[in-house]
Amino acid sequence: MKDQSSTPSSASRRAFLSTGSALTGGALLASGASAAPLGKLAGMAHVANNETLRVGLIGCGGRGTGAAANALRADPNVKLVAMGDAFGDMLENSLRSLQGQGDLADKIDVPEERRFVGFDAYKQVIDNVDVVLLATSPHFRPMHVEYAVEKGKHLFIEKPVACDMPGLRRIRAACLRGREKGLTMVSGLCYRYQFAKQETFKRLHDGAIGDITALQCTYNTGSLWHRGRKPEWSEMEYQMRNWLYFTWLSGDHIAEQHIHSLDKVLWAMGDEPPAKVTSSGGRIVRTDEKFGDVYDHFNTVFEWKNGVRAFSSCRQMAGTSFDVSDYAFGTKGTAALQHHRIENADGRWRYRGEGPDDMYQNEHNAMFKAIRSGEPIWNDEYMISSTMMAIVGRMAAYSGQTISWEDAWKSDTDLSPVAYDWVDDVPEVRVKRPGVDKYTFDGGAQ
Template identity: 40%
Template sequence: MGTKPAIDRRNFIAKTALGTLGAAGILTSCSGPDSKKQEIQLPKLLDQAPDGKVIKAGLIGCGGRGTGAAINFLDAGPNLQITALGDVFQDKIDNCRAKLKEERNVEIADENCFLGFDSFEKVIDSGVDMVLLCTPPHFRPAHVEAAVNARKHIFMEKPIAVDPEGARSVMASAKKAEAIGLSMVSGTIRRVQKDYMETQRRVANGEIGEITGANIIRNGGALWYRSRQPEWTDMEYMLRNWVNFCWLSGDHITEQFIHEIDVMNWHLGQNPERAIGWGGRQRRVTGDQYDFFSIEYLYENGLRTHCAARQINGCTNRKVQQINGTKGYADAAGKLFDYKGNVIWEYPYPEEGDTTSEWNVTNPFVQEHINLVTAIRTGNPVNDAEAQVNSTLVTIMGRISAYTGKDVTWEEILNSDLYLGPKTYTFGPVPGIKEEIPLAGVSNTAS
């Protein structure tokens, strides 16, 4: 596996007109918290969606997360059915069918199992009411657009894109969905997890003062990978090894670290003006991605945040979601501290076995489907796409900065025509995409 020459930043940040999506509209930064607004209260979270007529869902992307999402959907309430499956690999469909049968006694008819790159269209057209979009995120924008055009409600796994062009496409689809009364729920689970929600509510209500910054870390071991098999084409190899290719996953800063960065964005209520990124690779053995990232985000009011992620075995693992304020700091997962490190509030988790407490935390992977099904059955649409689009873009600007060694601004990301991946999909060569690692800056030369 070779390395390629330093990447010209202009290859990543080419300017283009935003057209009808204008930077001043859909994706502009939100203003910060207003100290004069009324105290925020938690919305009521149901532990099960209300009963109603059968809702049929089709699963597009039958890997581990897709199969898990299908089971989470079935667990969200009564009269819910998975009736169609789509994937590009027969073994993924077969494994998903077996898992649904084993764990929920659900059988999917042969005629409702669709194979190929166009399987998403067949699932959408199979008589379903909604779709679960769980393929590698490169494909999400096209699948979202097709589902909205067919007037289907949508659950879309994170992230919603791997590049700015895809993010803008999802935002346009989301606005259309909103206009016609469709519901869309994203897989960024923390915003529907009660302990995180109560912590954010308290921070927003001023219990640690005004927010001054954040320290966000996700350090863990290496992800899985697939070694290339002689019978695989370029496309099959990349798809089976998708978490290790940037055009399919967006790199781990976008595909996984988005959870923690989304928590940061939620608390801050604004998008950064600039990203200054570092990163590199020492241990990965396949693909074209980095092992680690360290990003500083700068905001219009002088606030700064630091975000770092690493995927290397044998290192210290740590997850930090610290929001700093003028009076103390928060662990976004359920604690507030003063500046001496004393706990001033902690989420009141109920005793084990207590199923009646108002503080029970429903599995967030199920809660997001409860919220979606409830919205459909009550006729009160929900649509959280804009928050996930912004969080996806924040991760992308950090990734590009690390890959290039250059500062990247929010305005540049909003106006970038960067598109990753091929325009057509066949099992054969993948022109223009090599298994090469991005190198920041320029190489040293002898004087």
């Protein structure tokens, strides 16, 4: 089963090796590619169609519940057998939602003894399953991926995969071990699995617009949910229930949401990461204390070694216009990537495929097909690079610095709390100030 994205260029493979050398000495598997059609790995056997695959969900919010439904519809012989969340009410709401979907009822077997709650719930879920869906707030992704790989489980890994560089380096090391074990690792960067996008990007890479000279991506939306505060909640519980608004949990919205746009830019550039990043941003509407320490807008420029620049804008403000779009400009034409259109001297092309094209379902269909066939999918390279683009963009905006890709990878700024418990020992909530909160790259932030 092939990876659903284009095959990375040799340049992107070298960049991936280079950015990881500080952690692993550049010991990426010899293939360097993000898909395992390079052959079955030692010890990786196919799973017979009549063998039930046990699925576990970690993170029972809306995205996790949706992923579980997709997983159960992706294969005729799967069962959801374990669920975990930090909060029992979230788990129970998710389970009721899934049970209420008539076509899924026979595929759900999650008795009370396999409903796990708390910071360590992920271990208990992983210990009971063959395939794990990781959909908590992004901060917890590195520890969850590490444990799942240690236990030899196939993974669906929601985006982004970390909120800081130490976490991203942990993800990379774990994914390298996952490759060695022949585990399927599918990313939640779902546009890579949309057939319309695949055809559009194929034409782009085949030269439909000539050489790319510039890119533009926009993710401007309104306001999102906020769950308020209850007097019985500790500060830790309050922040985790409202995780969108705390950088240590979400990575800020440039990472949690805009990463989809950044991933399309990376894909357009053949999965070669940029050389340096400059950004500005702030909060001019979401200034209330309840919005934690995140910004409400970012404007970022990503620059590649060949001089190509991507101009990125994202915004979350109530009452403003909506725009999710991506464009690639070339020497021979223009591609509207989000809308699957290309214009060049030959005229106008628009994707007009037939049949269903649910990108969320497509990625799970591909994942279970790969597990059954014994030919694992590896989406780790691009999910790490896209996450890093978002993190570097945030760092550049928070600090006002232009930051190189190589320097960013060395950052030791760790956003983790001192301990994972329900007391109020949480990371400091302070909105970063460009020009004041600068980064060093031999010891983190000043």
